[in-house]
């Protein structure tokens with residue numbers, strides 16, 4: 866699995882990325898926040914995870930438990946359990962249903 870970072874530098878709402886990739890969401894977040902600290906034009910940052918999903922760090926006390934997208938059953942936050950081959954496996958925090966996607 867790899868994570869990428871994107872930044873917003875203007876009012877256009879456009880996100881700009883680069884070719885750097887990171888093996889964990891935490892590493893990507895640290896890198897992009899470091900960049901934002903040095904580059905004053907940057908006003909927003911985000912981390913892009915598998916399948917182009919934006920990683921939501923809010924409310925995740927454990928950096929290894931990253932919420933990615935919503936549960937298809939109840940709409941609650943899903944936790945990434947791990948990856949097997951090309952598939953990422955998730956478990957819903959609310960209803961506990963497990964799912965995966967490639």
Ligand SMILES: [Zn+2]
Pocket residue numbers: 936937938939940941957958959960961962
């Ligand atoms: Zn659920």
